[in-house]
Amino acid sequence: MKELVAISGKGGCGKTTVLASLAALAESVVLADGDVDAPDLHLLLRPEIQQRTPFVAGFRAALDASRCTGCGRCAELCRFEGIRMADSRPVISELHCEGCGLCVDQCPVQALSLADATCGEWYCSATAYGPMVHARLQPGRPNSGKLVSLVRKEARELAEREGKELILVDGPPGIGCPVIATVGGADLALVVTEPSPSGQHDLRRALELLRHFRVPAWFSVNRADLYPEGAAGIRAEAESLGARWAGDIRYDSAVTASQYEGRPVVLCPDSPAGNDIRAIWHTLQKEL
Amino acid sequence: MKRTFAVASGKGGAGKTTVAVGLALALADRGQSVRLLDCDVEEPNCHVQLGVSLTATEPATAPVPEVDTACCDGCGACAQACRFHSLAVVRKQVLVFPQLCHACGACLYACPQGAIREVPRRIGLVRQAEAESITLVDGLLDVGEAMASPLIRQVRQREAGTEVTILDGPPGTSCSLLAATGGADHVLLVAEATPFGLHDLALASEAVRLLGLPVSVVLNRCRGTAADAQAFLAERDLPLAGCLPEDRRVAECAARGGTPYREVPGFGAAMRDLLARLLGEAA
Numbered sequence: 148m149k150e151l152v153a154i155s156g157k158g159g160c161g162k163t164t165v166l167a168s169l170a171a172l173a174e175s176v177v178l179a180d181g182d183v184d185a186p187d188l189h190l191l192l193r194p195e196i197q198q199r200t201p202f203v204a205g206f207r208a209a210l211d212a213s214r215c216t217g218c219g220r221c222a223e224l225c226r227f228e229g230i231r232m233a234d235s236r237p238v239i240s241e242l243h244c245e246g247c248g249l250c251v252d253q254c255p256v257q258a259l260s261l262a263d264a265t266c267g268e269w270y271c272s273a274t275a276y277g278p279m280v281h282a283r284l285q286p287g288r289p290n291s292g293k294l295v296s297l298v299r300k301e302a303r304e305l306a307e308r309e310g311k312e313l314i315l316v317d318g319p320p321g322i323g324c325p326v327i328a329t330v331g332g333a334d335l336a337l338v339v340t341e342p343s344p345s346g347q348h349d350l351r352r353a354l355e356l357l358r359h360f361r362v363p364a365w366f367s368v369n370r371a372d373l374y375p376e377g378a379a380g381i382r383a384e385a386e387s388l389g390a391r392w393a394g395d396i397r398y399d400s401a402v403t404a405s406q407y408e409g410r411p412v413v414l415c416p417d418s419p420a421g422n423d424i425r426a427i428w429h430t431l432q433k434e435l
Numbered sequence: 436m437k438r439t440f441a442v443a444s445g446k447g448g449a450g451k452t453t454v455a456v457g458l459a460l461a462l463a464d465r466g467q468s469v470r471l472l473d474c475d476v477e478e479p480n481c482h483v484q485l486g487v488s489l490t491a492t493e494p495a496t497a498p499v500p501e502v503d504t505a506c507c508d509g510c511g512a513c514a515q516a517c518r519f520h521s522l523a524v525v526r527k528q529v530l531v532f533p534q535l536c537h538a539c540g541a542c543l544y545a546c547p548q549g550a551i552r553e554v555p556r557r558i559g560l561v562r563q564a565e566a567e568s569i570t571l572v573d574g575l576l577d578v579g580e581a582m583a584s585p586l587i588r589q590v591r592q593r594e595a596g597t598e599v600t601i602l603d604g605p606p607g608t609s610c611s612l613l614a615a616t617g618g619a620d621h622v623l624l625v626a627e628a629t630p631f632g633l634h635d636l637a638l639a640s641e642a643v644r645l646l647g648l649p650v651s652v653v654l655n656r657c658r659g660t661a662a663d664a665q666a667f668l669a670e671r672d673l674p675l676a677g678c679l680p681e682d683r684r685v686a687e688c689a690a691r692g693g694t695p696y697r698e699v700p701g702f703g704a705a706m707r708d709l710l711a712r713l714l715g716e717a718a
Contacts, residue, residue, distance in 0.1 A: 156478055158447005158606040163631070184609040185445040185635040206518060226539055242613065242645055247539030248518050261518070286642030289610040292581060320447040320606050321477035324581035344692040345452070345480040352478065355578045373683075374690040406630040 148306050149334045149435045150299075150314040152181065152362075156349025158320035160341045161369040164402050166317040167191035168413035168424040169431075170276045175312040178274065179302035180281035181329040182319040183267065183294045193409050194272030194279045202269050202282065202297065204290040206246030206261035208239050214258035221250035221259060242287055266290050269298060271305070276411075278305055292324035299329070313435060322356045330362050335434060337393060337427075338366040338385075342377035350381065354388050364390040365434075367427055371395035393430050396423040437597055440713060441619035443604035443612060443643070445635025449625045450655040450679070451475075453689060455603035456484040457696045457706035462599055463568045464707070470595040473573035474615035475605040476559060476586045481571055484694055489562035495574060496555035497585045499533040500542050506550035516545035534581055559586045561593070570595075584614040591615075608635075608642040616643060621713065622650045623676060628657045628664035640673055651676035653709065677709045 153166040167188060170178050180188040208221075208229065217235035229244035230237045237259075251259045266289070269282035280302040284291050302314050318329040330336055336357050340350040350366065357364040366385045371378035382392055399420035405412040413421040442455040455471065462469040473481040482489050500513070500522065509527025521535035522542055533556050543551050559576040574590040576583055583605065591614075594600045604615035616622050622643045626636035636652065643650050651674040654664050658681050668675055679685075685702060688695045695702045 155447075157480070158449075159627075160448060184607040185447075185638055187446070187631045187634060190630055190634060224540070224544070245537055245539060246518060247537055247541050248516065249539050249541040249544060252516055252541060253544055284609060286608045286638060287610060287613045287645050291607075291609045321583075322578060323477045323576060323583045323611070325609075326477075327579070327581055341448075341690070343690040344483045345478075345689070348480060348483060349478040352578055359579045370686075373687055377690055403629050409630075 148312055148314065150316065151335045151337065151431065151435065152316040152318050152329050152333045153337045153339060154318035154326055154329060154353055155320055155339045156322060156353035157340065157346050160339045160346060161396065161402070162339045163187045163191065163317050164412055164420070165337070165339050165367065165396070165424055165427070166315055167411040168421065169428055170315055171411040171413050172425065172428045173313050173315065176277040177302050177306040177309070177311045177314045178277055178279040179298050179314060179316045180279070181295045181298060181316045181325065183282045183284045183291050183298065183325065184319065186281055186283065188317045189281055190406060190409060191411050192274040192276060192279060194270070194274045194281065196270045196272045198271040200269055201265050202267040202294050203263050204266050204293045205264045206248065207241060207244050207264040208246070208250055209260050209262045210237055210239060211258050211260070212236070214256050216256055218255065221254055224249050224253055245289065267294055269294065269301070271301070277311065278309065280305060292328035295325045295328035322352050326356065327360070330357060331360050333362050335431065336362045336364050337431065338364060338390065339369055340366060340381060341369050342371055342374040342381060347381050347384065350385060351388070354385065354390050358389065365393040365431065366390045367393045367396060369396045370398040372397050394423060394427040396420050437595065439594060439600040439602065439619045441602040441604055441616040441622045442625060443616055443622055443639060444606055444625045445608050445639035446627065446632050447606035449627050449632060451625050452480050452484055452603055453685070453695055454623070454625050454653060455601050456481055456694070457702070458710050459569050459601050460694070460696045461703070461706045461710040466568070468568040468598045470593070470598060470600040471569055471571045471603065472590050472593060472600060473571065473603045474587045474590055475603055476574035476576045476583050476590065477605060479573040479575055481573060481603050482564065483692060484689065485566050485569070485571060486692070486694060487564040487566045487571060489564045489571070489573060491563040492560045494557045495559045495561045495586050495589045497536070497558050498538045498553035499536045499556045500531055500551045501554045502529045502531070503550045503552070506548045508548060510547065512545045512547060513542035513551060516541040538585065558582070561589055583611045587611060587614040608638045612639065612642055613646060616648065617646055619648055622648050623653060623713065624650060625653045625655055628654045628661040633664060633667050637671060640671065654678045656681040676712055677705065679705055
C-alpha cells in the first residue's frame with residue numbers, strides 16, 4: 148500500500164483540485180482530507196457520512212467554584228490569558244486555555260481540575276471514488292496536527308481492511324504542525340504551486356520541509372500558462388533542489404465550474420486542466 | 436488614534452496579502468504612517484508584493500526548560516506535570532523534547548529541587564523593513580518547527596503605539612488565526628466568490644466571532660455582481676465591505692512579482708475605497 152500526499156506551501160494553488168481528480172482516476176483508493184481546519188475536498192467528492200466520532204485531544208481547565216477562595220494565583224501564573232479574575236473569581240477562557248495544567252497544580256485549595264477537551268469531529272464516509280476519512284476541527288482550536296495524524300491512521304487502517312492499494316491525502320497549506328503531520332512517513336508528496344514569486348518562495352520552503360522529513364518530492368506548476376517564464380524558472384529551481392517535475396497544469400475556467408458542479412475537474416469533458424492532471428497521474432502512477 | 440485591522444481568510448490564495456498590502460499602500464498614499472505585520476509566519480509574502488528586502492532580522496525564540504543536572508535527583512515530577520509529553524525521565528535522567536514544549540511553565544513550578552530554568556530556543560526570525568511610510572514586520576518560522584502561534588505573538592509585539600496597523604493573517608481557522616487576529620479592532624475576511632471560498636469563509640467567520648471581533652467581508656474574483664455570494668453573506672449576517680472583480684491582470688501582475696495596487700488600473704482605486712469604508716466603520 149502506498150500513500151501520496153498533496154501539499155503546496157502557499158494556499159489556493161490547486162491542491163484540492165488536483166487531489167480530487169487523482170481520486171477519480173485511481174482505481175483502488177482510500178481518500179483522506181488532511182486539511183482539518185478548512186477542508187474542501189468533500190465539496191468535490193460529496194461523501195456520504197457513515198460514521199462520526201468526536202475528536203478528544205488535550206485538556207481544558209475546569210473550576211469548582213465552591214472550593215475557590217478567589218486568591219488569583221491561577222490568573223497570575225497562566226501564560227496564555229486562559230484565566231482572568233472578574234469580581235475576585237477566576238473566569239476560564241475556553242478559547243485561550245491550552246490545558247497545560249499549571250493552574251491545577253498550583254491552586255492552593257485544589258479548586259481546579261483538567262477535563263478532556265473535544266476539539267472536533269472525524270468521519271468515515273463513502274464516495275463514488277472510494278471510502279474517505281475526513282474531519283472538522285472546531286474553529287480556533289489547537290491540536291490540528293493530532294487530528295491530521297488520526298485521519299491518516301484511520302485511512303491506513305481502512306485501506307488495510309479493504310485491501311486498497313493507494314491512499315490519497317489532501318494536505319493543508321503552510322509548513323507548520325498540520326503539514327508536518329500530513330507528510331511524515333508518506334511515500335510521495337506532490338507539491339502544487341503557481342507561477343508567482345510567492346508560489347516559488349513557498350514551494351522552496353515546502354521542499355525543504357520534505358527533505359527534512361525524507362519524503363520523495365514531486366511538483367507541478369498550476370496555471371503555468373499565466374506566466375510561462377515564471378513557471379520555467381520555478382521548474383529549474385525545484386529540479387535543482389532535487390524535486391521531480393510531474394507536469395504543469397493550464398489555467399482553466401472549468402476548475403471553478405467543477406466546484407459549482409461538485410465533481411472533480413478531470414470528469415469535465417475536454418477540460419485542459421483535467422487533461423493535464425490525467426497526464427500527471429500517468430507519471431506518478433509509474434512511481435507508485 | 437491607534438487602530439488595528441486584521442486581514443484573514445479561511446481558504447489560502449484568496450487574496451489576503453494583495454488586500455493587506457493594498458490597504459497599507461492606500462494609507463501611505465494619504466501620507467499616513469502605517470505598520471504592516473505579516474503574521475502568516477509559515478509562508479510570509481508581504482515583502483514579495485511590496486518589493487522590499489527585510490534586512491533587519493533578529494532571532495525569535497521560545498522558552499524551553501533546561502535541567503541543572505547537579506541539582507536534579509531524577510524524581511520525575513517535571514515529566515508528570517508536563518501534559519504535552521515534552522519531558523521524560525529515563526534512568527533518573529530528564530530528557531527534553533523542545534518541539535513539543537508549549538512554554539507553559541508547569542515543569543518549573545513542579546520541580547521540588549528548583550533544578551529547572553527556562554532558556555531561549557530559536558524558532559524563527561522576526562524581520563523588518565521600511566518602504567516609504569510603511570514599516571513592514573514579518574515572522575519567518577524555521578522549517579521543521581511546528582508551532583506558529585509563539586512567533587505570531589512576537590510579531591504582534593511590534594504593533595504600533597499610535598498609528599494604523601494592518602495584520603496579514605495565516606489561512607485556515609485554527610489557533611494561528613486567533614493568535615493573528617485577537618485584539619484587532621476589525622477583521623476583514625477576504626473570500627473568493629466560489630464554492631470553496633464561501634465554504635471556508637463560513638468557517639473562518641465562526642472562528643473570528645468566537646473572539647467577539649467586528650468582522651466584514653471582501654469578495655474577491657467576483658464575476659458580475661456575485662449575487663449568490665452576496666446572498667450567502669446576507670444569510671449569515673456578514674457585512675460586505677467590498678467586491679473586487681475577477682481580473683486576470685491582477686493574477687498576472689502578482690505572478691510577475693509586481694504590485695497590483697500600483698500597476699493594475701482600477702485596483703488602487705478599489706483599495707482606497709475599501710480603506711475609506713473601513714476607517715469610517717471603525718470610527
